[in-house]
Each structure stands twice: as C-alpha cells, then as structure tokens.
Amino acid sequence: MNRQASxxxxxxxxxTKILLLLICVIAAAMAPxxxxxxxxxxxxxxxALASGKVRLAIGGAIGYAFFYAISMFVMVYxxxxxxxxxxxxxxxxxxxxxxxxxxxxxxxxxxxxEFLSAMNKLHxxxxxxxxxxxxxxxxxxxxxxxxxxxxxxxxxxxxxxxxGILFRPAMTLECIYAPLLMAASKASxxxxxxxxxxxxxxxxxxxxxxxxxxxFTDVLVVVCFLAYVVIGRFL
Amino acid sequence: MIRFxxxxxxxxxNEQEGLEPVDLTIKDGECILxxxxxxCGKTTFTRLINGLIPNFFPGKLHGRVIVNDMVISETPMxxxxxxxxxxxxxxxxxxxxxxxxxxxxxxxxxxxLPFGELHQRVEQTEKxxxxxxxxxxSIFELSGGEKQKIAFASVYAMNPDIYLLDEPSSNLxxxxxxxxxxxxxxxxxxxxxxxxxxxxxxxxxxxxxxAFYFEQGRLKKIYSPHELMALTQQQxxxxxxxxxxxxxxxxxxxxxxxxxxxxxxxxxxxxxxKQRILENINLSVKGGEVIGIVGHNGAGKTTFSRAICGxxxxxxxxxxxxGTVQSRKALRKHSYLVMQDxxxxxxxxxxxxxxxxxxxxxxxxxxxxTLEELDLARFSQWHPNTLSGGQKQRLAxxxxxxxHKDILVFDEPTSGLDFDNMLRVAQLIKRLAQMGKVxxxxxxxxxxxxxxxxxxxxxxENKLVESYPICVEHEAQLKKSFAIT
Numbered sequence: 001m002n003r004q005a006s007x008x009x010x011x012x013x014x015x016t017k018i019l020l021l022l023i024c025v026i027a028a029a030m031a032p033x034x035x036x037x038x039x040x041x042x043x044x045x046x047x048a049l050a051s052g053k054v055r056l057a058i059g060g061a062i063g064y065a066f067f068y069a070i071s072m073f074v075m076v077y078x079x080x081x082x083x084x085x086x087x088x089x090x091x092x093x094x095x096x097x098x099x100x101x102x103x104x105x106x107x108x109x110x111x112x113x114e115f116l117s118a119m120n121k122l123h124x125x126x127x128x129x130x131x132x133x134x135x136x137x138x139x140x141x142x143x144x145x146x147x148x149x150x151x152x153x154x155x156x157x158x159x160x161x162x163x164g165i166l167f168r169p170a171m172t173l174e175c176i177y178a179p180l181l182m183a184a185s186k187a188s189x190x191x192x193x194x195x196x197x198x199x200x201x202x203x204x205x206x207x208x209x210x211x212x213x214x215x216f217t218d219v220l221v222v223v224c225f226l227a228y229v230v231i232g233r234f235l
Numbered sequence: 236m237i238r239f240x241x242x243x244x245x246x247x248x249n250e251q252e253g254l255e256p257v258d259l260t261i262k263d264g265e266c267i268l269x270x271x272x273x274x275c276g277k278t279t280f281t282r283l284i285n286g287l288i289p290n291f292f293p294g295k296l297h298g299r300v301i302v303n304d305m306v307i308s309e310t311p312m313x314x315x316x317x318x319x320x321x322x323x324x325x326x327x328x329x330x331x332x333x334x335x336x337x338x339x340x341x342x343x344x345x346x347x348l349p350f351g352e353l354h355q356r357v358e359q360t361e362k363x364x365x366x367x368x369x370x371x372x373s374i375f376e377l378s379g380g381e382k383q384k385i386a387f388a389s390v391y392a393m394n395p396d397i398y399l400l401d402e403p404s405s406n407l408x409x410x411x412x413x414x415x416x417x418x419x420x421x422x423x424x425x426x427x428x429x430x431x432x433x434x435x436x437x438x439x440x441x442x443x444x445x446a447f448y449f450e451q452g453r454l455k456k457i458y459s460p461h462e463l464m465a466l467t468q469q470q471x472x473x474x475x476x477x478x479x480x481x482x483x484x485x486x487x488x489x490x491x492x493x494x495x496x497x498x499x500x501x502x503x504x505x506x507x508x509k510q511r512i513l514e515n516i517n518l519s520v521k522g523g524e525v526i527g528i529v530g531h532n533g534a535g536k537t538t539f540s541r542a543i544c545g546x547x548x549x550x551x552x553x554x555x556x557x558g559t560v561q562s563r564k565a566l567r568k569h570s571y572l573v574m575q576d577x578x579x580x581x582x583x584x585x586x587x588x589x590x591x592x593x594x595x596x597x598x599x600x601x602x603x604x605t606l607e608e609l610d611l612a613r614f615s616q617w618h619p620n621t622l623s624g625g626q627k628q629r630l631a632x633x634x635x636x637x638x639h640k641d642i643l644v645f646d647e648p649t650s651g652l653d654f655d656n657m658l659r660v661a662q663l664i665k666r667l668a669q670m671g672k673v674x675x676x677x678x679x680x681x682x683x684x685x686x687x688x689x690x691x692x693x694x695x696e697n698k699l700v701e702s703y704p705i706c707v708e709h710e711a712q713l714k715k716s717f718a719i720t
Binding site for chain 2 (some may be wrong): 117140141144145148149151152157158182186187190191193194195196197200203209211
C-alpha cells in the first residue's frame with residue numbers, strides 16, 4: 001500500500017525539516033538587511049502554503065509585516081537615541097520571529113510518530129526524544145485547556161482578552177496559569193503513563209506506520225531554501 | 236496467569252493509600268471485576284500488574300507479582316507492555332498521535348514490527364473492532380466514546396494476553412457502553428484475561444467470572460457474579476457499590492416545588508463552525524427544576540450547556556430570564572457552569588480567597604456562610620488543589636452561590652464517581668433546587684438521573700427530541716432514553 005499517495009499537500013521527511021530549520025537559523029543570524037529577512041519570511045510562508053497550512057502562512061506573514069512596519073516607522077521617525085535602543089531590540093525580534101515561524105510550521109505539520117521514527121533514524125538517544133515528543137504532544141492539549149479556562153474566566157467576570165491583561169494583569173494571569181499548571185502536570189503524567197504502558201522505552205529501533213524516506217521533494221525544498229539564502233545576499 | 240505472592244504496597248509520601256497483603260492467582264482467560272469505593276485500592280491493584288508500580292509510582296513493595304513467568308518488579312516496562320495492555324479512564328490524554336491510524340499503530344511501532352505488518356495489524360484491528368469508519372481521522376474531531384475505542388484499538392493491536400481497563404465506561408453514553416461490552420465479549424472469546432476496575436457494574440454482570448471487592452486498601456471479599464447480584468440494595472449501597480441491574484433502579488419521583496427564576500428559550504438555534512448543532516429549541520423552565528440533559532455523545536449537550544451559560548457565540552433566537560430578553564453577557568451574570576474537570580475553574584490560592592475571587596465588593600459574610608453550608612469551612616485556608624474531587628466540585632458550587640447565580644449547569648458531574656459520591660452530588664443538586672435555582676445536568680448516568688432529576692431534556696440528531704417531567708407516566712420513556720430494556 002502506498003501511503004504517500006494520500007498526502008494532499010507537500011510532505012517532507014522530518015529530518016529534512018530539521019535541516020530547513022537549521023538553514024533558517026543560520027540565514028537569520030547572517031542576514032544582511034531587513035529586505036532579505038522579509039524575502040525569507042515570504043519563502044517560509046510559501047512553504048507553509050504548500051504544506052496546507054493556509055491560516056498559519058497568512059497569519060505569519062501579516063505578523064511579520066507588522067514588525068517590519070514598526071521597524072520602518074522607528075527608522076524614519078524616532079530620535080537617534082531611541083532608534084539605537086529600539087532597533088537592537090527589533091532586530092532580535094526579526095530574527096527570532098523567523099525561526100519561530102519556521103518552527104511553528106514544522107511542529108504543526110509533523111506527526112509525533114514521524115518525529116519519533118525520524119529521530120530514531122538519526123540515532124538520537126531516547127532519553128532526549130521521548131520528553132521532546134511528550135512536549136510536542138502536549139501543545140495541542142494546551143489549546144483545548146485554554147478553551148475551558150476562557151469559559152471559566154468569563155463566568156467569573158474576568159475577561160480573557162488583551163484588555164483584561166492590560167487593566168487587571170495580575171488577576172488575568174493568575175486565572176490563566178493556575179488552572180493551566182494544574183492541567184499540565186496531570187496531562188503530562190497521563191501522557192507518560194499511556195506511552196510507557198505501550199512500550200515507548202523499547203530499545204529496539206522503532207518502525208513507523210508512515211513510510212519515512214527522503215523523496216525528490218525533500219531535495220527540491222532544500223535546494224529552494226539554499227538558493228535563496230545564497231543568491232538573496234546579492235539581490 | 237497472574238500470581239500475587241503476598242503482595243503489599245504503600246505509596247511514597249502517602250502511606251494511607253496502597254494495598255494490604257494479597258495472595259491469589261488469576262487464571263488465563265478469566266474476567267475479573269475490581270470494585271469498591273474511590274481510593275479503595277483497585278487502581279493500585281492494576282498498577283501492580285502493568286508495572287506502573289514500582290516503575291512509575293515509587294513506594295514500599297513487598298512480595299512478588301508474577302505475570303506469565305515475568306516478575307513484574309524486575310521486568311522493564313516495555314517487556315511488560317507486550318503482554319499486559321492497559322486502557323485508562325481519560326481518553327483525552329492517552330493519545331500520543333493526532334491521527335487515528337498512527338495512534339492505533341503506536342504500540343506496535345514501539346515493538347518495531349516491520350512496515351508491512353504494521354499496516355496489516357492496523358487494518359485487522361479496525362476490522363475486528365468495527366471501527367473502519369474512524370480510520371484516517373483527526374483525534375480532535377472524535378467524541379469521547381470514539382476516542383476510547385481508538386485507545387482500546389491501540390492496545391488491541393499489540394495483542395497482549397492480559398487487558399487492564401481502568402474505569403473504561405466513565406465517559407461513555409449508554410450505546411457506547413453496549414459496544415464496550417461487545418468488545419469485552421470478543422476478548423473473552425479469544426481467551427484473554429481481563430481485569431476491569433469499574434464503578435458502573437450493571438453492564439459487566441454477565442461477562443465477569445469473579446468480582447474482587449476492595450475496601451480501604453484491603454481485598455475484602457471475592458464474589459461470584461451471582462453472589463454480587465444477590466446482594467440486597469441496602470447491602471450493596473452500604474458497600475458503596477452502584478446498581479448491578481439498572482432495570483431495578485427506580486426514579487425517586489420527587490415533587491417539583493417551583494419557585495425563583497424562570498428561564499425561557501425561544502427558537503434557539505446553535506451552530507458550531509457554521510454547522511448546525513441544535514435546531515429550533517423552545518423551552519421554559521422554573522427554579523426548583525432539575526433538568527437532566529440526555530442524549531448520545533456528540534448530540535450537542537455540551538454546546539447547549541455552554542449556550543445556556545452565555546458562552547456559546549454562534550447562537551440565534553431568544554433567551555429570557557423572568558420574561559426579559561438577555562444578551563449573552565447578561566446571561567453569563569446569571570448562570571454558572573460546573574465543568575466536568577473542575578480544576579479549570581479554580582484560580583485562587585486558598586478556598587477562602589477562591590470563594591470571593593473576581594468579585595468587586597465581596598460579601599464576606601455570605602461567603603463564610605456558604606462555605607459552612609457546603610461543609611468547606613474547615614478547609615478555608617487550604618489550597619484548592621489539595622481538595623478531593625468532590626470537595627472541588629462543592630467549591631465551584633459555593634462560588635456560584637456567592638456570585639448569586641440562579642442557573643447552574645453541571646457537565647457530567649458523576650463520571651467516574653462511586654455510589655457514595657454520586658449520592659452526595661445528587662443531594663447537593665437537590666439542595667440547589669430547593670433554593671429555587673434552575674439546575675441543568677448533562678449526564679449519561681441513569682442511576683444519578685433517578686436520584687437527582689425531575690425533568691428530562693433529550694437531545695439527539697440536532698434536535699430537542701423530547702422534554703418531559705419525570706413522573707410515573709413517563710417511566711417507559713425515561714428508560715427508553717437510556718436504552719434500558
């Protein structure tokens with residue numbers, strides 16, 4: 001049976017994704033100017049689109065545009081001293097944003113079992129990959145928890161919004177972290193139990209239901225990114 | 236074969252809980268019910284077999300547990316996993332993957348089965364358990380019952396000799412319980428050994444070979460199913476056990492003394508992500524009524540509950556309290572949702588602070604009196620997290636009373652509760668009704684409905700199927716709503 005055929009969107013090996021993330025980190029660190037970074041963000045957004053993450057792609061691009069606009073505004077209108085301190089900070093934001101954007105796409109497009117098996121093929125130690133996998137798995141449960149917590153806050157007349165955080169920061173934050181912490185410790189325990197009772201600690205090299213292999217698309221995507229990283233510097 | 240050789244255990248840091256010495260043998264192919272009150276030691280018993288004790292829960296262990304020639308305390312978890320499969324209570328957090336097929340394959344992937352066999356096993360599992368239609372779905376769009384099936388399938392695919400199920404029915408509706416029963420019968424035909432720790436007993440009576448009754452960490456008595464069925468209602472309830480036969484459970488037919496607020500719904504439609512969840516609901520209820528919201532998993536009970544509390548956005552139609560139309564925001568001022576997982580709604584650092592949390596000019600006298608009334612005053616300086624499940628639930632109810640809420644909605648308040656605690660929730664809810672509150676309870680628990688509710692609201696297939704008061708004339712209807720024949 002060919003499972004790859006069922007992928008509607010671009011699907012690449014998790015190992016390739018890690019390589020892409022590395023490329024982005026290096027490119028962001030050595031970016032010559034803002035335009036170059038913006039080009040990279042657009043490229044990442046295209047990658048997200050091809051992977052079927054339309055909302056993430058658009059949201060990520062708009063978010064970047066926002067920071068880009070602020071940076072431009074500061075450069076043109078702010079006084080020199082303000083500029084110096086703000087631009088250093090904003091420069092960092094730009095670089096982190098890039099990596100975070102790429103990381104977000106990778107996390108949302110990678111199945112846990114793919115990740116575990118890919119790590120296995122890289123011979124990464126289980127003591128590292130298992131906690132990482134549990135962490136990755138925990139992210140979507142936060143989303144579910146957040147819905148419940150939002151409901152609970154509204155019923156107590158605490159607004160779970162930006163406005164709430166601005167005007168009653170202590171109380172709003174307390175409302176978020178107290179139950180979230182509680183849920184997190186419970187969920188991580190239960191997730192760990194559910195995985196050890198199904199033999200996640202087995203030292204045998206784990207197999208994967210989804211066929212993990214490098215394909216032509218992997219090469220293509222890497223070449224695209226590398227090409228931009230190198231050629232983009234001369235544009 | 237499972238052999239307990241004088242096994243006793245006490246948890247580290249919590250010496251009271253644990254298990255007093257047990258010496259027994261469970262033969263291959265036996266089906267054992269583990270029953271008793273919450274915290275009686277039945278979960279500890281299962282943990283001794285699947286290796287979570289001592290591998291995950293440290294403590295003092297004496298004696299040896301031997302499963303098919305493995306001494307559990309000396310065997311690594313992954314080896315035990317091949318022979319002992321465990322299914323847990325909360326289906327939400329026992330998933331490792333976000334799609335169904337990968338989840339079913341999770342255990343056999345760990346066991347490093349070759350690619351071809353993985354697919355064959357997953358396919359076979361889906362066929363055996365009749366869950367082909369759940370193939371290639373996202374975990375997040377499944378109902379509680381469907382999640383439970385996938386969790387079970389993942390263990391089934393590993394083909395263990397022994398199955399341990401910890402309260403498998405607590406999130407299931409009546410039909411899903413019937414399917415669970417069929418699955419257990421399938422396992423029995425395959426000659427598997429099954430241990431089920433459970434509060435709901437009725438569906439297991441014609442499957443089990445023996446029942447182990449635990450009390451305060453002691454295996455007190457071993458019953459045959461006949462002996463268990465033969466207990467009188469009084470004896471059984473004294474042991475803290477739920478009904479062994481739902482047909483024998485009788486509604487209490489208590490009178491409605493209407494007082495307080497009235498709530499009306501007029502032509503209410505509810506959507507979720509633009510899909511119609513519930514259509515054209517018309518309803519009028521008064522304070523003092525306890526309305527059981529029943530229907531299948533996924534019938535819209537949660538959406539309806541949230542809508543009543545003013546928490547659901549995609550809603551049209553009118554909601555009136557005492558004859559005046561309410562906005563969603565106004566509705567939120569009048570209503571309170573006691574969630575299934577109460578932890579989400581407890582924010583403060585002590586019970587006392589919790590009781591007035593978020594209120595601008597709190598009435599400390601009222602808060603004190605309410606805590607007193609709900610038997611929480613002696614814990615007023617405790618952190619809410621250190622309370623038991625029932626106490627947390629009462630604290631949430633206390634909060635609603637201090638905030639002067641007239642409409643209370645409980646979401647599955649008795650899932651996973653033993654008889655004593657179920658009775659306590661029923662009494663609490665009756666008390667709220669006497670105070671003139673409108674109480675809604677979304678539930679699958681027939682025994683609880685019999686004890687607490689005086690009206691039924693049956694939701695299914697995007698509609699309000701029927702609503703009726705619980706009285707002698709409607710008994711047949713009530714039983715039908717719960718698939719009791």
